[in-house]
Amino acid sequence: MSTLTPTLTRKLPSHMKRNPDISLQSKNHIIGSLITNSLGSLFVALTTFVVSAADTLPNVVLLVSDDQGWGDVGYHGGEMATPNIDKLVKEGMELNRFYTYPICSTTRTSLLTGHISMRHKVFEPFDTHSGDLTLSHEDQLMNQAFKNAGYMTMTAGKWHLGHTHIRDFPINRGFDHTYGSLEAFPDYWTHNGRGGSKDWARDGKTVFENGYITDLFGNEISRLIRDRDPSKPFFSYVAFTAPHAPLQAPQEYVEKYAHIEDESRRVFCAMVEVLDVAIGNVLKAIDDEGIRDNTIVMFFSDNGAGPVGDNGDFRGRKGQLYEAGTRMPAAIRWPGKIPAGVRSEQPIVVYDLFPTLVDAIGLMTDLRTPFDGESVWDTLRTGKTRPRKTDIVIGTATGYSVHSGDYKLVHSNINKNAPERGPQELVELFKIFEDPNETTNVANGQPEIVEKLVAKHAEWAQMISEAPYRERAGGRRNRTGTGPVSQGGRTGIDAAGGGSGDRQGARVGGRQSGGPRRGDRPPPPRDSDGNIIHLHETVPSG
Numbered sequence: 312m313s314t315l316t317p318t319l320t321r322k323l324p325s326h327m328k329r330n331p332d333i334s335l336q337s338k339n340h341i342i343g344s345l346i347t348n349s350l351g352s353l354f355v356a357l358t359t360f361v362v363s364a365a366d367t368l369p370n371v372v373l374l375v376s377d378d379q380g381w382g383d384v385g386y387h388g389g390e391m392a393t394p395n396i397d398k399l400v401k402e403g404m405e406l407n408r409f410y411t412y413p414i415c416s417t418t419r420t421s422l423l424t425g426h427i428s429m430r431h432k433v434f435e436p437f438d439t440h441s442g443d444l445t446l447s448h449e450d451q452l453m454n455q456a457f458k459n460a461g462y463m464t465m466t467a468g469k470w471h472l473g474h475t476h477i478r479d480f481p482i483n484r485g486f487d488h489t490y491g492s493l494e495a496f497p498d499y500w501t502h503n504g505r506g507g508s509k510d511w512a513r514d515g516k517t518v519f520e521n522g523y524i525t526d527l528f529g530n531e532i533s534r535l536i537r538d539r540d541p542s543k544p545f546f547s548y549v550a551f552t553a554p555h556a557p558l559q560a561p562q563e564y565v566e567k568y569a570h571i572e573d574e575s576r577r578v579f580c581a582m583v584e585v586l587d588v589a590i591g592n593v594l595k596a597i598d599d600e601g602i603r604d605n606t607i608v609m610f611f612s613d614n615g616a617g618p619v620g621d622n623g624d625f626r627g628r629k630g631q632l633y634e635a636g637t638r639m640p641a642a643i644r645w646p647g648k649i650p651a652g653v654r655s656e657q658p659i660v661v662y663d664l665f666p667t668l669v670d671a672i673g674l675m676t677d678l679r680t681p682f683d684g685e686s687v688w689d690t691l692r693t694g695k696t697r698p699r700k701t702d703i704v705i706g707t708a709t710g711y712s713v714h715s716g717d718y719k720l721v722h723s724n725i726n727k728n729a730p731e732r733g734p735q736e737l738v739e740l741f742k743i744f745e746d747p748n749e750t751t752n753v754a755n756g757q758p759e760i761v762e763k764l765v766a767k768h769a770e771w772a773q774m775i776s777e778a779p780y781r782e783r784a785g786g787r788r789n790r791t792g793t794g795p796v797s798q799g800g801r802t803g804i805d806a807a808g809g810g811s812g813d814r815q816g817a818r819v820g821g822r823q824s825g826g827p828r829r830g831d832r833p834p835p836p837r838d839s840d841g842n843i844i845h846l847h848e849t850v851p852s853g
């Protein structure tokens with residue numbers, strides 16, 4: 312394929328050179344006219360045509376970690392071993408300014424829709440209080456676009472984009488193969504979800520397996536890659552739960568970090584290392600299948616770390632709009648297409664990925680709402696930076712941030728449904744390239760910039776101001792330490808506490824898993840054994 316374009320453009324009439332949409336049939340016709348020129352041309356043209364016809368669309372593998380902070384990777388000086396992630400960064404392009412939303416479900420919504428999460432009324436994690444919230448059924452998801460293009464689509468990991476209504480389950484959202492949990496943070500050993508019952512399924516059917524979740528996700532995707540129909544390209548979305556709470560890890564990995572005094576951090580580091588091993592497992596499957604050169608692999612964390620993780624010197628933490636919550640370790644590899652060993656300083660946001668992949672691969676989409684993001688494929692091909700065409704807009708249920716040129720605006724506490732005695736509305740402006748740690752608010756000195764950005768993004772502020780608001784009282788699945796536990800033939804460690812809750816203070820008074828939790832939406836449907844039902848036909852009537 313790579314030699315086809317030069318061959319054509321060298322000899323094409325000028326009006327055709329300008330037409331990037333030239334069809335294969337047209338190319339064939341043109342080749343037909345070119346081959347009469349000489350025997351040499353004949354050989355070149357036939358060879359290149361055969362290569363282009365046999366060429367296949369690239370596979371895509373998205374490796375997403377959960378609450379892994381900026382400093383929780385080896386290549387950023389992290390204290391845990393992540394040789395596979397580090398190698399991926401070297402073999403691909405390091406994305407040094409890659410932004411996500413500061414919370415799981417909002418990042419995942421933006422990733423799969425190519426839209427600003429607020430557009431779909433997703434401001435917070437999908438959980439017991441999410442009401443009838445659903446990932447948009449109005450618009451095509453990224454994986455659906457790949458499926459329509461003939462890709463085999465697979466996902467392993469946590470879904471966290473709807474667990475109450477069957478229509479929202481991943482098996483009904485355009486994935487040929489699904490594996491893992493519907494909810495956010497199943498137990499790493501028992502695979503039990505909220506309420507203490509099984510939340511673990513393959514292709515929509517509950518399965519009972521032994522094993523540590525992170526290993527299982529890596530194994531599943533590796534197996535699917537090895538067993539795939541090689542005549543079809545594949546799209547793989549791997550949504551690891553590590554190193555999100557509950558803090559649990561295999562003992563042999565925890566022992567490698569015995570020098571770390573804090574038990575929670577010790578287990579967290581072990582969780583990240585097992586994550587890295589699982590990523591290595593997937594990358595090995597790609598290599599063993601001989602498809603490395605035709606596979607786009609992207610790695611990133613879904614949001615910044617909670618208190619057990621390491622967000623480097625960045626301000627804030629998970630759940631917040633400051634850089635610690637949103638600027639993530641990330642890399643992308645596509646040998647021969649994306650220059651290796653380059654660090655890109657191009658600001659990229661998670662909802663750019665869908666339009667970027669569409670652009671890079673030439674996918675057709677069927678969107679009702681245009682992308683909010685922009686293709687950054689031109690910058691990935693070259694490693695060069697350029698001014699963005701669109702601002703980066705990131706939001707939560709209480710505020711939003713805007714990256715625009717040299718500036719970052721953070722507009723906080725604008726939800727009208729928040730208690731009056733809560734934090735007061737706040738506008739901050741940072742020169743984000745000069746001041747990446749957001750130490751100096753320059754809003755007072757630059758009122759015209761603030762005014763312009765606030766006015767420009769009033770639509771999002773309006774949505775956030777009217778969003779449902781809820782206090783996050785109590786903890787989130789902080790588990791009490793139980794010492795070594797034997798699960799799935801492997802000895803593991805549960806660390807005390809360590810839940811990386813979404814809000815500062817949410818960890819106080821953590822509850823044990825297993826008890827019922829009050830909420831304003833029904834719990835997931837369950838079968839007679841209490842397992843969460845993943846398939847439509849097994850839902851009890853009524």
Ligand SMILES: [Ca+2]
Pocket residue numbers: 377378414415555613614
């Ligand atoms: Ca997360």
